[in-house]
Amino acid sequence: xxxxxxxxxxxxxxxxxxxxxxxxxxxxxxxxxxxxxxxxxxxxxxxxxxxxxxxxxxxxxxxxxxxxxxxxxxxxxxxxxxxxxxxxxxxxxxxxxxxxxxxxxxxxxxxxxxxxxxxxxxxxxxxxxxxxxxxxxxxxxxxxxxxxxxxxxxxxxxxxxxxxxxxxxxxxxxxxxxxxxxxxxxxxxxxxxxxxxxxxxxxxxxxxxxxxxxxxxxxxxxxxxxxxxxxxxxxxxxxxxxxxxxxxxxxxxxxxxxxxxxxxxxxxxxxxxxxxx
Amino acid sequence: xxxxxxxxxxxxxxxxxxxxxxxxxxxxxxxxxxxxxxxxxxxxxxxxxxxxxxxxxxxxxxxxxxxxxxxxxxxxxxxxxxxxxxxxxxxxxxxxxxxxxxxxxxxxxxxxxxxxxxxxxxxxxxxxxxxxxxxxxxxxxxxxxxxxxxxxxxxxxxxxxxxxxxxxxxxxxxxxxxxxxxxxxxxxxxxxxxxxxxxxxxxxxxxxxxxxxxxxxxxxxxxxxxxxxxxxxxxxxxxxxxxxxxxxxxxxxxxxxxxxxxxxxxxxxxxxxxxxxxxxxxxxxxxxxxx
Numbered sequence: 001x002x003x004x005x006x007x008x009x010x011x012x013x014x015x016x017x018x019x020x021x022x023x024x025x026x027x028x029x030x031x032x033x034x035x036x037x038x039x040x041x042x043x044x045x046x047x048x049x050x051x052x053x054x055x056x057x058x059x060x061x062x063x064x065x066x067x068x069x070x071x072x073x074x075x076x077x078x079x080x081x082x083x084x085x086x087x088x089x090x091x092x093x094x095x096x097x098x099x100x101x102x103x104x105x106x107x108x109x110x111x112x113x114x115x116x117x118x119x120x121x122x123x124x125x126x127x128x129x130x131x132x133x134x135x136x137x138x139x140x141x142x143x144x145x146x147x148x149x150x151x152x153x154x155x156x157x158x159x160x161x162x163x164x165x166x167x168x169x170x171x172x173x174x175x176x177x178x179x180x181x182x183x184x185x186x187x188x189x190x191x192x193x194x195x196x197x198x199x200x201x202x203x204x205x206x207x208x209x210x211x212x213x214x215x216x217x218x219x220x221x222x223x224x225x226x227x228x229x230x231x232x233x234x235x236x237x238x239x240x241x242x243x244x245x246x247x248x249x250x251x252x253x254x255x256x257x258x259x260x261x262x263x264x265x266x267x268x269x270x271x272x273x274x275x276x277x
Numbered sequence: 278x279x280x281x282x283x284x285x286x287x288x289x290x291x292x293x294x295x296x297x298x299x300x301x302x303x304x305x306x307x308x309x310x311x312x313x314x315x316x317x318x319x320x321x322x323x324x325x326x327x328x329x330x331x332x333x334x335x336x337x338x339x340x341x342x343x344x345x346x347x348x349x350x351x352x353x354x355x356x357x358x359x360x361x362x363x364x365x366x367x368x369x370x371x372x373x374x375x376x377x378x379x380x381x382x383x384x385x386x387x388x389x390x391x392x393x394x395x396x397x398x399x400x401x402x403x404x405x406x407x408x409x410x411x412x413x414x415x416x417x418x419x420x421x422x423x424x425x426x427x428x429x430x431x432x433x434x435x436x437x438x439x440x441x442x443x444x445x446x447x448x449x450x451x452x453x454x455x456x457x458x459x460x461x462x463x464x465x466x467x468x469x470x471x472x473x474x475x476x477x478x479x480x481x482x483x484x485x486x487x488x489x490x491x492x493x494x495x496x497x498x499x500x501x502x503x504x505x506x507x508x509x510x511x512x513x514x515x516x517x518x519x520x521x522x523x524x525x526x527x528x529x530x531x532x533x534x535x536x537x538x539x540x541x542x543x544x545x546x547x548x549x550x551x552x553x554x555x556x557x558x559x560x561x562x563x564x565x566x567x568x
Contacts, residue, residue, distance in 0.1 A: 007373030007464075016370060017381065024385055027442065030410065031391075031399045047410045092295035099288035109296065111559055116303050118555045120503035122524045123544040126531045127306035127313075130320070150302050157295060182287045211392050213506040218532060232394040233510050236401060243402050250395035257390045265383050265390075 031254070034247035035059070042243045058248035065245075066224075067231075067252060073141060074227040074253075078209040080145045082202050085152040086160075090198070093160035094186060098169070110161065117154040121214055124150060129218055139221050147215050152205045163197030207257070228253045310541045310548075318538035325538075332542035342543065344518050345526040348433055352522060353501040356440045361493050363441070364448020368456050369478065371449075386446045393443065397510035400439045401426070404511075429519035432512050436520055439507055444500075448493045455489035456482070488561070495558040502551065523547055 034042060038055040041048050096106050128147060129138070137143030167190070175189045191198075213229040220226055226234070228249070235246050317328040336342050371382065388396070403410045404425035412422040425435040459482070467481045483490070505524035508514060514521040514529075523543065531540035 009373065009375045013370065013375070017375075020367065020370070021381060021384055023442075024387060026410075027396070027399050027403060028387060028391070030403060031395065034399070034402060043408055045408055047408065047413050088295040088298060091291035095288040095292040099285070101288070101292075107563075109299075111563075112303075113299060114559055114562060115555055116299065118499050118551055118558065119303070120505075120524055120547055120551065122503065122505060122527045122531075123310060123547060124303065124306045125528075126537055126540055126544070127309035128302065129532075130309075130537075131306070146298075147302070149298050153295065153298060153302075182284065186291075207390070211394075213394060213509070214528075217509075229392060229394040229506070232392075232398055236398055236510060246398050247402075250392075250398050254391050254395055258387070265386050 031247050031250050034243050035251045037244055039242070039244055043241065055244070058244040059252070062245050062248045062252065067249060069224060070226055070228050070231045071253070073225055074210060074229075076141055077144050077148065077212075077227060078206045080142075081148040081152050081209040082156075082205040084145060085149060085156040085205055086198060086202060088149075089153060089156035089160045089201075090191075090194070091186075092157055093164050094190065096157075096161055097164035097167075098172075110158070113154045113157050116150065117158070121150060125214060125218055128215075132219065138219050139225065141225060144215065144219055144227075147219060148209050148212060150215075151208050151212060155208065156201050156205055159201040160194070160197060163194055163201075167193055210257075307548075310544045313537055313541035314545045316538045316541075318536070318541075320535040320537050328538060332539050333545075336539060336542050336546070341518055341521065342526060345521040345523050348520060349502060349504065349522045349524075351433065352437055352440075352504055353498055355434075356437050356444075356501045357494055357497040359437075359441050360445045360497050361448045361452075361490065363445045364450075364493065365452050365490070367445065367449040368452040369482075371453060372456055385449065388443045389446045391443075393506050394510060396439060396443055397507055400435075400442075401511060404435055426512055427516055429517050432516060432520045436504075436507055436511050439511065440501060440504070444497065448497065451489060451493050452486065455486045459485055488564075492558075492561060495554065495561065498554055499551070499558065502554070 033049065033051060035058055036054055036056075037048060037051045038057070041051055041055070095101075096110065100106060101109075128150075132138050132143055132147065137146065171189050171193065172185050175185050180189070211229060212227075213233070216227045216230045217233070220230060232246070232249060232253070235242070235249065239245070314332055315328055315330070316325050317331070318325045367385065371378065371385075406412060406422060406424055406427055409425070411425065415422060423431060426432050463481060463485070464477060467477050472480065503524055504522050505528065508520050508522050508525050509528075512520040514525045527540050527543050527547070530536045530543060
């Protein structure tokens with residue numbers, strides 16, 4: 001087989017590849033190594049690339065400072081935001097892909113949802129703040145889960161809608177002829193077929209909620225409720241120089257995702273390519 | 278007939294929850310923003326008076342708003358252009374087989390999986406003027422230290438650089454997916470016809486991938502236009518107002534000064550700009566939807 005112009009990998013290719021990998025890995029390595037350095041090493045005039053000894057005090061301090069509480073808040077919010085969005089958008093996506101509502105409502109709704117995806121969240125922040133304040137939903141995690149639907153729900157609706165459209169209706173028709181109910185079809189026929197689509201959708205939804213900062217900043221005032229992004233920002237502004245502790249938080253907050261990066265990567269790629277269709 | 282009715286009702290029922298949440302979280306607030314933009318409205322002392330177009334006039338004359346707007350455009354255009362170009366470049370680099378490809382791909386996509394705030398934290402340490410790694414490396418190369426986050430002429434670009442580091446992989450993934458969907462024969466034919474490397478790229482690859490590239494451009498434009506968290510964590514809008522963006526401006530008006538009227542007016546201006554981008558974007562999405 002003849003190699004095309006794009007496929008030839010010469011020396012130049014390897015040089016470029018190494019440069020790219022170094023640029024990507026350097027900041028990541030810096031997170032790692034800073035977390036392992038003692039405070040003295042961290043403020044050394046000549047940056048230290050390899051710590052003289054493994055300094056684990058940073059992790060101890062961070063954990064004593066209540067890291068797991070913040071981690072729990074983040075996991076709670078990311079998990080329930082995603083679960084809630086998946087449930088709503090699974091139902092809505094199915095309805096939109098299988099039924100033609102009057103007045104071109106399908107298109108109107110999907111375009112509106114798309115517009116919400118485009119909207120800068122800060123635009124919604126002020127009215128939502130006053131609304132949530134009067135409903136006593138500020139300063140609690142379920143309130144945050146609800147407001148995160150601004151991000152996760154439009155994304156999930158579009159993704160699952162795409163997966164539903166790609167799913168042949170023949171299975172459902174066959175089940176219907178056999179006398180299955182609508183709900184039964186949805187639960188026992190459609191859901192198992194959609195499993196990989198649902199997983200792909202959930203990954204990025206979890207990342208979005210895990211990473212969200214603006215609404216967490218505005219809606220949470222109690223330090224015990226802070227999510228990790230908020231914890232990190234407060235740390236940056238209050239203890240600028242405690243880099244070891246800061247990076248220990250960063251490393252602990254990133255580890256879960258990096259450990260599963262192979263898996264996440266595969267799912268994310270399907271997710272993205274799907275969301276473009 | 279009766280069964281049809283039951284079936285229809287089922288579809289209405291399952292659509293309703295998502296519909297209700299979307300309306301509650303977006304329709305009401307957007308209306309609220311439009312209404313409030315015509316009021317002199319301070320949340321703290323609870324003053325809410327009709328104000329006509331006064332907010333609209335004073336804000337468009339406000340120097341800080343103009344700076345914020347200009348910075349946002351600069352941020353959005355440069356970040357998007359570089360991310361998409363680099364993403365395209367990476368996709369070309371990774372095209373075809375080479376040993377270690379799988380590992381290299383996962384590494385390149387890492388930045389997208391790291392939390393934005395962790396990224397900001399590590400870049401702050403890298404950017405640190407006296408003891409940061411970047412200025413140390415510059416010193417080794419014999420270059421004077423740069424005030425990455427302290428110099429008003431540089432700070433905005435430093436924030437852009439962080440965004441590029443984080444989101445180039447996104448452009449990469451999508452362009453790559455497009456590239457893999459092109460039949461290999463297309464490149465073979467180009468090669469047989471004597472097309473060189475750059476001709477293959479500009480005459481064959483880019484035209485075929487154009488709709489995908491356009492989508493990435495739009496997605497990154499939309500996302501960078503709302504830039505908030507990075508500015509907040511890296512510079513707080515400073516030094517001076519050199520990294521002030523529209524989102525920061527709305528945040529400050531709304532949640533530091535509690536001028537909800539003014540904040541709403543800026544929001545409406547933002548919506549107007551976003552609507553322009555949105556129209557192109559939605560067209561593109563719906564076009565893909567019909568095929």
